[in-house]
Amino acid sequence: MKQRKIRTLLGILLTVLMIVPVVSGDRPELFERFEYDLYDLRLRQFLSTEQDPRIVIVDIDEKSLAAEGRWPWNRSKLARMVDQLFDHYGVAILGFDMVFSEADQSIDLVELKRFLNDNANETNVTTLLSTLNSDVHFARAIMDRSVVLGYLFDRSPKSLQVGHPGNAVIGDDPVLATLPIPEANGVISSLTALQSESVWNGFFDNPMVDSDGVYRRVPVLQRFEGEYYPSLALAMLLALFDEDKVHPIIETDFTGEREALVAVEAAGIRIPVDQHGAVLVPYRGPQGSFPYVSATDVINGVVKSEVLEGAIILVGTSAAGLLDLRVTPMSNRYSGVEVHANILSGMLDERLQQQPDYTLGVEIVQLILCGLLLSFVIPRLSVFVSTLITLAIGGLVIGLNLYAWQQLLWVIPLGYTLILISVLYLFQQTTGYFFETRNIAQLANQFGQYIPPEVVEELSQQDQTVQLSGESREMSVFFSDVRGFTDLSEQLTPQQLTRLMNIYLTGMTKVIHEQRGTVDKYIGDAVMAFWGAPIKDEEHARHALQAALKMLAILPDLNRELAQEGLPPVQVGMGINSGLMNVGNMGSSFRMAYTVMGDAVNLASRLESLTKYYGTPLLVSGDVAVRVPEYLYRKLDRVQVKGRQEAVDILEPIGLREQCTQHQRDAVTLFSKGVQAYTQREWDEAELHFNEYLCLAADDVMARIYLHRIAEYKNTPPPSDWDGVFSHMSK
Structure with a gap:
């Protein structure tokens, strides 16, 4: 495969890996923080420079606390403030960003003085306490x-439950019940004495603060006891237009498979929300984007009438000690009441940014287009040109995103796309440099010790690269071992043992190289080799089998050479298997090796070990025999080896069919008849065939093994589900 194709595929793979967390909704926290920062940056970029005079915040500030006393105030004082706002200033609506969940036990001194002046002769304590009940005054106001x-x-x-949240704006809805709208199991509301049919209620808590603690989204609906209740801002909108219900707008999502909440309609105003029933807070600007007046000035009637007349009033606090300061994109100390003011202002202007679920589809398309374009373009262009194109693509993405933000009020995620563009650019340039600087010398250094020089030369001449990081291939693997090596090593001096192994391994390795094999490793007296990598070899099984047979053929010559040096002869056992296995550089940061792994490799090792049991120097699996049909094989057994559930046929290669004698063919046929009768439980017939076979090959180990098994099965028949498989539970 050409280098640029590899770079393109790797770029596409990287794009897919980046898209997976987006689709699954499991984005890394670091990337989420980057997305939050970009959202805040865009938000601050398009702030309004003017205050919204329609909404006025009556602020329980430090000035008010100094003048009126510490919070909470007596509710008679709040009642006077309410009377001032409606009777003196003529406000349109009043909302409290606070809860009155406990009865007021304090006595307002102003009310006490007024009572004593009006009722100088009244001494009834019950009448006094009833008259001075501040909750009654506030409820009346x-x-x-x-x-x-x-x-x-x-x-x-x-599950605290103090009071009741008032009237629900949406009843039980089967579609909404399936959505992740925040659900509460308790409520802390104002005293029942303060609520009446004419009073609206709205929650001011926010269960959807982002992971960095910043207020960007606020739910306008929460579910409680199967019904849906409004936020403070939404309740004020309903109260302003004297409405009491909200209508959910549900559409089929971009996948076309499920229904999604896209907006709610209140008082004829469409409010875009997400699946959680939340809105993005449309901050107008830094704190102070709405007029603030001190609560004490309202109580004392010193505020200019034009500031409050016909205004929407929110009562809240900016005093630090009252703990209503929030972290927002505007500031780390932002008055909580102004968050509600921003939402209400955005609802009235229908100026709410929206991020419905179809923006996920837009983001995915955006990622796919950028990923594919950069993956195909960068590997085919110079560094300078590809840099310019990358910058152009990034600029186009940002420009379209800002247009959607400002003109369409769409909040399309941008961070992931910019990260993908940056990562792809750096990745492609890095891999391009790697491929350009790699040369034939590096290739020869990597494989020269494993494969013959002519194969290294062939590799270097091909317009392709070798996959070192690992891949799955159909290959053949070979194991060989010197029989009785422990006894041999005890008889020899270290120098003699070294000389013996050098002569033996040199001869074996030469044959492997001649047959285009790769020497994987020497494990003491054992040799491991494979065929089919680093260059693909469609005839890997044939080459492996030819190498093994040639090794057996030259073994007498090697033994004669050993005898000339006074060294003992060697005998070997070999196993070959073909199949799917993993090949590549494997190891640790300290040492790597180009090797193969997998179940097919393990089976070849087991076959080599079984040569001792079956009394033959070479065993191959059925997969090898299928791939190299021109050879004559004797099927020895069907076995289950340790670590493998599936049974496998093991065979002994005899030689090329066209070169085999009639005697060899007849012997294989006779042995096969014996195995077939044995498998079918025809013990007498099988015994007859194996005895006849021993007349042709008196020293054959396997025929005697079958006769021994038959004798045992005659005495103790195998179970009814026996299928002729013999289990080898040791290595």
């Missing part, structure tokens, strides 16, 4: 007025 009280949902295991 908000009754029949456009007031929205805040509350928060509880998700603790204790």
Whole structure:
């Protein structure tokens, strides 16, 4: 395969690997943080420079605390503030970013003084306490007025339930029930005495703060006891237009397989939401994007009428000690009440950024196009031109993203695409440099010790590279071992043993190289080799078998050479198997080796070990026999070896069919008849055939093994499901 094709495929693979976390929704935290940063950057880039005068925040600030006393204030004081806002200033609607969950036990001194002046002769304590009940004053102040009280949902295991969240805006809905809308198991709301049919309620908690602790999304709906309740901003919108219901807008998602929540409609205004029923907070700007007035100035009536007249009022706090400061893209200390103001302002202007689920499809298409384009273009161009094209693609992606943000109000994720573009560019340039600097000398250094020089030369002349990192291939593997090596080594001096092994291994390796094989390793007296890598060899099984037979043929010559030097002769056992195996550079950071691994390799090793049992120097698997049909084989057995569940045929190669004598053919036929009768439980017939075979080959080990098995099975028949397979449980 040409180098640029490899680079292209690797680029496509890298693109796929980058897309998988996007599709699965399991993006790395580091990439998520980068996406958050890009979102914040775009948000700050398009901020409004003007305040929104329609929404005014009545702020319980440090000035108010100094003038009116520490928080919480007596609710009679809050009642006077409500009366001031509606009666004196004529506000349109009032919302409280706070909860009044406990009864007020304090006494307002102003109310006490007024009572004593009006009731100088009244001494009834019960009447006094009833008259001074601040909760009654506050409830009377908000009754029949456009007031929205805040509350928060509880998700603790204790399932706290203080009060009730008021009226649901959406009842039980089977489609919404399947969506990941935040669900609460408890609620902490205002006192029942403060709620009436004319009072709206909205939650102000946010269970969807991003992983970095920043307020970017806020749910406008939460599920509680099977029904759906509005956020403070949504409740204020409903109260402003005197509505009490919200209509979910459900469409089929971009896959066409399921329904998705894309928006809710409230008071005729379409509010885009995501699957969680959340909106992206449309921050107008830094804190102060809405007019702030001190609560004490409202109570004392010193605020200019034009600031509050007809305004939407949110009561909240910016005082640090009251713990309503949030981390937002605008600031690390941002007033929580202004978050609600931003959402309400965005709803009124229908200026809400949206990220419905089809933007996931847009992002995936964006990733695929960028990944494929860069994977195909960069490997075919120079570094300079590919750099310019990469910059152009990145600029185009950013430009289209900003257009969608500003004109379409789409929030299309950008971070993953920019990371993919950067990673692909660096990866392609790095691999290009690697491929360009690799030469024939490196190739020869990598494989010269494993394969014959002529194969190295052939490799270097091909317009392809060798896959060193690992791949699966159909190959053949060979193992050989010197029989009785331990006894031999005990009889020889270290110098003699070294000389013996050098003569033996040199002769064996020469044959392997002649047959285009790769020497994997020497393991003491054992040799491991394979065929089919690094260059693919369609006749790997034939070459492996030819090498083994030639080794057996030259073994007498090697033994004569050993005898001339006063060294003992050697006998060997060999095993060959063909099949799918993994090949590549394997090892550790300290040492690597180009080798093969897999079940097919293990089987070849087992075959080499079994030559001692079957009394033959060479065993091959059925897979080898199928691939090299021109040879005559004697099927010795069908066995199950250790570590392998599937049974395998083991055979002894006799030679090329056209070169075999009639005597050899007749002997193989007779032995095969015996094996067939044995497999069919015809013990007498099998015994007859094997005895006849011993007349032709009196020293044959396998025929005697079968006769021994038959004798045992006659006495103790095998189970009914026996299929002739013999198990070898040791190596």
